[in-house]
Amino acid sequence: MSSISTRLALMFGLSVALIVSVCAVVLQGSLKDSLQQQMHNELELRHSLLDPLLMSRESRGSWLKVVDKLSAMAPDDGPDALHWVISDDPFYSYGGPAPFGVDWNRVPDGFSILPPQKGCCPLNVLITTIPPAGSRPALRFVVALDSTPYMKTLGDFTHNLTAISIAGTLLVALLGYGIARLGLWPVRRLSSQAHGLAPGDTGQRLDTARLPPEIRDLAVSFNGVLARQEVAWRQLESFNADVAHELRTPLTNLMGQTQMGLAVGQDVQEFKELLQSNMEELERMTSIVNDMLFLSHAQVGRMAMDLSEISLREEAQKTTEYVEPLFVEKDLTITLQGDARALADRRLFHRALANLLENAACHADVRSEVTIDMESRDGKAYLSVSNVGQPIDPQHLPRLFERFFRAESSRSQSDRHHGLGLSIVKAIAVIHQGDVFVRSEDGVNTFGFWILAQSST
CATH class of the missing domain: 1.10.287.130 (Signal transduction histidine kinase, dimerisation/phosphotransfer (DHp) domain)
Incomplete structure (x- = not known):
């Protein structure tokens, strides 16, 4: 795949080529119209100078002066200016035969363009009719201009414009490539930094201070x-x-x-x-x-699949019966407060609550009360287990649901508790699209979780 600099240069070049092409077409059309207008003006000028001369000659004797005048003008103008006088009377005709393939009787008065002759471009003609006067019959006066010089000017202009457009497009593409390379220099420097990150050093970071x-x-x-x-x-x-x-x-x-x-x-x-x-x-x-x-x-993101609508209070009562022997040992009592309905996996819910109750039984004071609170709030079903016990250091609260984490400095109870119970509670909450929470206030420690509540509809 080509580099970003190359692609940007190509895009710059194509954009410039498109813009220049449109401008070139417009300029060429404008020049062509201007040259056509110049030829029309030249034809009109010649008619304005010669028409009065033709109208003023009403006899054969005076007509010879017209012939002399037209003959005198031809060498000065060169082959690009041609004159014809068309008349039924050959005496009043001038200019020789018509161009090849042209029948003057079929060419109307006014401006016309005749087919190109061999070796030259089309002829632009202007024809006017001179009414009869005296012994002179009606005449048709034709002035023709060879468009070859004008078309050569147009061709030279087109050639130069094409060369300039191509050179400009290439120049812009090269400049665009250079600008893109210069503009992408921070990216290359960033890439160099990324390649320089040593494996195993987890504290490394990219330097962002001088980046755009x-x-x-x-x-x-x-x-x-x-x-x-x-x-x-x-x-x-x-x-x-x-x-x-x-x-x-x-x-x-x-x-x-x-x-x-x-x-x-x-x-x-x-x-x-x-x-x-x-x-x-x-x-x-x-x-x-x-x-x-x-x-x-x-x-890895597994979601709970065996979901059903449950009453947290009803399921909590079943769980307390299962863990009751743990509470008998320390003469603890369990109180259930409130209720909430949610979509949950019953088996996983019992496991999460059992882990919370085991944690509470392990750390609760002897002959104290453990409270299970349940409520629905803001579309969530909350369940918490509170027990009276030794306060938890605030610095430990954020880590209590981590794997194998214990707030005690020793592992004296590791033979009974391997430190995964609360981590499992968090995992169960997460796969139900929920989360966990913990508080330690006024000698009461509260561990809980929330999951999505069942809609009332």
């Missing part, structure tokens, strides 16, 4: 892509480290327990206990892998 506004917007957008890529890369590094940490513990336990079981002779009951412990570690690893697979599916 049109290119600066592109560079700023590209820098935005680099910034998002840097964030994604850091998240991936953190995610890989967290996955390695989460899987390392159960793998270490499995290896240690298995080595101990192989090294020390044990009875059947001890081997059963060892296998049971290994099964728990394997189930934990399976849970981590399944949750990671679910999050990867949600991240």
Whole structure:
């Protein structure tokens, strides 16, 4: 594909060629009309000078003076000016035979253009009729001009105009190419910067300080892509480290327990206990892998498909029955407030709410109340789970729904919670075209999500 500079030069050249062609046609037409008018004026001038002479000669004796006058004018004018006097009486005729193929009787009075003769251009003629006087019969006086000199002027003008137009078009195309190359210099410099970005250095950015506004917007957008890529890369590094940490513990336990079981002779009951412990570690690893697979599916833009109209309150009651054992351990009570209707996948909704309730049960104060609030507002169905507990540091709030993130500085509870519960809640909200929110105010921590509410129609 040709470069932008070449295409711009071609467009400049074609534009100029079109404009110049139109102007050339107009100028040539104007010159042609002007030359035609000059020939008409010349013919009229000659008639104005000679017609009175012909009218004043009424006898044969005086007619000879007309012949002498016309004969005297012919050598001075050259072959471009010709005169004929047409009469039924040969004595009063002048000029010899008519041009080849011309019958004067068929040519009307006034201006006419006769066919071109061999070696010359068409003849422009003006014919007038001289009425009879005395012994002189009626006459037809013909003055003809050879248009060859005029057409040569027109031809020379056309040739020069064509040459100038072609030269001008080429010059504009070359100048346009140079201007385009100069104008696109910031693009080449930007491209050079982009090629100079070293792989692996996520902090690099394009220099936008000296770029023109049109290119600066592109560079700023590209820098935005680099910034998002840097964030994604850091998240991936953190995610890989967290996955390695989460899987390392159960793998270490499995290896240690298995080595101990192989090294020390044990009875059947001890081997059963060892296998049971290994099964728990394997189930934990399976849970981590399944949750990671679910999050990867949600991240690539999968939308919830098995949608149905549900009552958030009715589905919440079913979920609380499922997680009730977690609340019994800490003597917690659950209160449901409000209701809302929405289009949602029941299975995913229960999973999201169960994760929020498990999070609340884990961090709520003993013998406190956990509240589930539901409401419809601005076309959205909101669900939140609130519990009384230790306040959350404000700097941690934006990251609580990230994978493997824990607000605690230690991982003392990593054997029970692998840090993907809240991430799954966010993924479920996103695939329902919703989002999550979190608040920590006055000793009450609130986690929730919203999805699109069911229309009332």
